Amino acid sequence: MHITRMRNGQRQTLELATFTVGKEQCGIDILQIQEINKIIQRTPIPQAPDYVVGVFNLRGRIVTIVDLCKKLGLGKTEMGERTRNIVVNSFDGSAGLLVSSIGDMVVVEANSMEQAPANLCSIEHIYFTGVFKTETQIIGLLDIDKVMSLDDCAMTQSTTEQGSTSHGKN
Template sequence: MAEPRKTAKSIDGMLELATFYVGDALCGIDILNIQEINKHTEVTIVPQSPEYVRGVLNLRGKIVTIIDLGKKLGLEPIVKSKDNRNIIVESNEEQIGLFVECISDVLTADPTKIEPPPSNIIGTQGRFFTGVFKTENKLIGILDIDKILTE
């Protein structure tokens, strides 16, 4: 069973979110869940892997499985571009890369202002979201990394 994830909380109780795009959707994850962000996009294809697995790459001697976050969320696959990045996270002592369109900002969020996911994303893909955070001009879907990596 996976260990519970750490929750990024500063002294004032705020949550730090790393944000990124999956297609047109702005998503965020707790910054403490991220080991690194890199731009290695050349992967080795793994035959008979699930359709959302782009492949594997060798990252400083460790084999990292790269997941197309668009496909995993039931959206369009991520279109390869110079802005793509892999967000490397750890699950069950294994490094996994989340392939995303591009990286956005790191935001500080008040956990009391995170709302439940709206009913229009509660379906199949909605299970991967823990909530939504509103900024002045953006909505950020907060991803549940544990669910994404275990389902």
């Protein structure tokens, strides 16, 4: 997310694709999303980390599907009519994010972003770049690179945190 802002310093508005994770409303900058689809066919991977639902074939590429809910520590996403797969581009290739449902596309002012509160919607604040308030809702902007960083061991977290602060403030 911070990358987008750096490149487009003058950009006034952000377009966020919103979706629900468990019961919480979150958003991703639309420019980080490659596509949104239903999972038609997925191949489970035995012995994979529990947040990996499987892999699927995206026009000849093998893309891993991550259960966003599980990855953020909110429990498993139940597969249903409304579950969708958001294919995002994180720093090392694409990944699919399994979300409970897709919401609207929301346009927000870039400079209205606020620091994420320590415990926004029961998801740890380190996963958020910030929050946006609209008239009706609060949308947490997910930091995809952080969400997709390899598991929760303290070391990776601290390194990515350092990296992101140096990037973000410049």
